[in-house]
Amino acid sequence: MSRREKVSMSVIRRLPRYYRFLIHLKEKGVTRISSTELSTKLGLTASQIRQDLNCFGGFGQQGYGYIVSQLCDEIGNILGLSGKYPTILFGAGNLGRAIGTHMSFESEGFRLIGIFDNSPERIGMELANLKVRDVAGLEEFCKKEKPVMAIFCVPRTAAGELAEQLYNLGIRNFWNFSHYDLSMRYPDAIVENVHLNDSLMTLCYRISDQSAK
The missing domain is CATH 3.40.50.720 (NAD(P)-binding Rossmann-like Domain)
Incomplete structure (x- = not known):
């Protein structure tokens, strides 16, 4: 079983919400954000966000957070948005x-x-x-x-x-x-x-x- 096959649909259904919010941050010129800041904005726990993203590999750095543009691109790739x-x-x-x-x-x-x-x-x-x-x-x-x-x-x-x-x-x-x-x-x-x-x-x-x- 591949890594993706183990990911629950509840996690998958949260990804578009993350992506939409990250697009908004990019448009505002935000370059970096922590899981704690994301949790406050999205109404989820920081632990939940980290667990969701860890299903697909590590995208952030402890004490530094996530690079908004990079995380946005990664989630877009996971969702297959380039498929057309x-x-x-x-x-x-x-x-x-x-x-x-x-x-x-x-x-x-x-x-x-x-x-x-x-x-x-x-x-x-x-x-x-x-x-x-x-x-x-x-x-x-x-x-x-x-x-x-x-x-x-x-x-x-x-x-x-x-x-x-x-x-x-x-x-x-x-x-x-x-x-x-x-x-x-x-x-x-x-x-x-x-x-x-x-x-x-x-x-x-x-x-x-x-x-x-």
């Missing part, structure tokens, strides 16, 4: 337009190469410097352009059939905003299910819990 994985997006409605327009795919490891919809009103419109394509041409597009990741901004009722088609076309990576749980059906696929309602309900619980104290 070719990506297609499904659904050019409100959510799809927001994702396609406002996500910085290039700096986060992906390259948006196609957007698809089945609505005649949306097919042909321009979004994120791409023309929205008819989903009827999906198979031909995939054979030619070979995307490796798909984003679902479609209703739950459409997600199952679409996922099966993409899976059969060889796509195994999904960023899923529908309410259809892809990982349950395709255990060998890499899936990030994003349930905005779950996040909102979690926030509701925390507010209710605080109010009850």
Whole structure:
């Protein structure tokens, strides 16, 4: 088992937060920071931060801390942000337009190469410097352009059939905003299910819990 295979997903899910904060520090001109200073800013313990980073090797020096630009680059490499994985997006409605327009795919490891919809009103419109394509041409597009990741901004009722088609076309990576749980059906696929309602309900619980104290 490789070193990476031993790293828990809880550690992996903290890495983007570290990376985002370090990018902010670089932009402010900060060159060095200690784990204690990081812990104060991020609301984690210094020990937790050191343990997380030690999963991938030692990046800091005792009594000196971390070089911000170096640590930022190292975490970016761990996350694979230079991959530029070719990506297609499904659904050019409100959510799809927001994702396609406002996500910085290039700096986060992906390259948006196609957007698809089945609505005649949306097919042909321009979004994120791409023309929205008819989903009827999906198979031909995939054979030619070979995307490796798909984003679902479609209703739950459409997600199952679409996922099966993409899976059969060889796509195994999904960023899923529908309410259809892809990982349950395709255990060998890499899936990030994003349930905005779950996040909102979690926030509701925390507010209710605080109010009850």
